[in-house]
Amino acid sequence: MPDRATLEAFIAAVESNDHVGAIRDFYTEDATMQENLAEPRRGRQLLMDHEAAVLKRVAAVRSRCVRPVLVEGDTVVIHWIFEFDLPDGKQRRIEELAQQTWSGNRIRTERFYYDPAQREAK
Template sequence: MSNLLEKISDLNDMVLQGKAMEAFEKYYDENVVMQENESEPFVGKSVNREREEEFLNSIVEFRGAKPLKVTIGENTSMVEWHYDYTHREWGVRNYTQVAVQEWKDGKIVKEKFYYNS
């Protein structure tokens, strides 16, 4: 499990350094399934890459992000994040989110985000 802790720590560090897309390319599987709360999941790296880029390009002011807690288990990691930014369409967003990642062969194959919208 120490290997998984190293991977999620590196991924989080990359996000904090403004390298979210580089982290996405490095740690996400080609067939990754990503889901926001109970919304329909998005399948495939290309679809999710487009969504991530669109999200990042819609942030007009970024005030901070911080991982509050990291937990790992067998092929699973969970990160509680605090975010503070202004989004072009959603306005000011200041909230906590939990991301649950399922790993296989060193890549995230499924990620689900839990937050109060």
């Protein structure tokens, strides 16, 4: 179970848009991430590389945690809103729930639940 200070530091890192640093600093080496029902990505380095590639495709991102954050033992659920500015001037808003399993003060598994239709830029 994560301690509250670590959980708040993780949220602050994501909200500061240091997504790659958040993975580096708060995920286990063998962590997994899964998008809805897709096959999970495995391993912290792969997760960081994937996140860096996503960020290279956008002009800017704004990340916000919608509280409350739900914690029950090693399970944490965070409601996120991500707003992306695309290079062509369009915007994309993704609202998701992230269900995480923590091992002490590090995230071992994470699964994102969101409507894929949100991927369409406006």
